[in-house]
């Protein structure tokens with residue numbers, strides 16, 4: 653479980669998170685919605701200690717993140733908004749393999765994870781291609797594959813669908829859905845709720861650094877329209 657307990661955070665005295673309390677249980681698929689600047693990225697960056705709360709606590713599997721950064725970082729897979737900053741190798745296969753290699757896994761297991769993760773993002777068989785020659789959407793898919801290959805107990809994704817075409821988006825979503833069904837807790841930030849409403853267990857919406865909606869997708873939709881968060885046409 654990832655748990656935010658009364659988390660507040662300010663950049664240079666400007667409050668960005670105010671008293672945020674939120675829990676993502678194992679196997680739960682939670683969508684974090686909110687307009688640009690509402691605080692989603694700032695909140696997510698607390699999940700693995702990239703930012704620390706000014707007050708309040710963030711816990712991963714009941715341990716405060718600040719007490720055990722290594723445990724938090726190995727339990728929570730993060731996919732950031734700008735994947736270019738996340739790559740460590742020149743080719744797709746080497747980059748996705750990097751995390752599992754650092755876990756000291758056997759070659760066979762590494763190869764299995766890389767293969768499955770690339771398949772989940774519709775990039776199977778492209779291991780040898782150079783990352784710097786990929787489009788932005790393809791780079792996003794490699795970043796997602798890198799997080800999947802770690803098989804973390806939680807996945808936190810910040811606007812992962814930017815630049816992805818429909819088949820890639822559907823493939824990633826279906827993979828996330830099956831991971832959640834198998835017990836992985838998922839926290840997915842997006843300002844675009846197409847596709848995710850039918851899959852999410854809960855939608856949490858932020859405005860001005862506060863959680864203003866935390867409900868089932870059906871019940872959340874009405875409030876979301878009021879908050880100017882994009883909602884599906886249906």
Ligand SMILES: Nc1ncnc2c1ncn2[C@@H]1O[C@H](COP(=O)(O)OP(=O)(O)OP(=O)(O)O)[C@@H](O)[C@H]1O
Pocket residue numbers: 663664668686687688689690691692693694695843
């Ligand atoms: N490093 C920083 N220094 C100062 N202010 C920042 C910094 N990062 C974010 N902010 C401010 O914090 C607020 C929340 O930003 P954040 O990126 O968390 O929002 P968001 O909901 O993720 O928006 P977006 O969808 O545009 O990414 C914004 O007003 C932003 O300008």
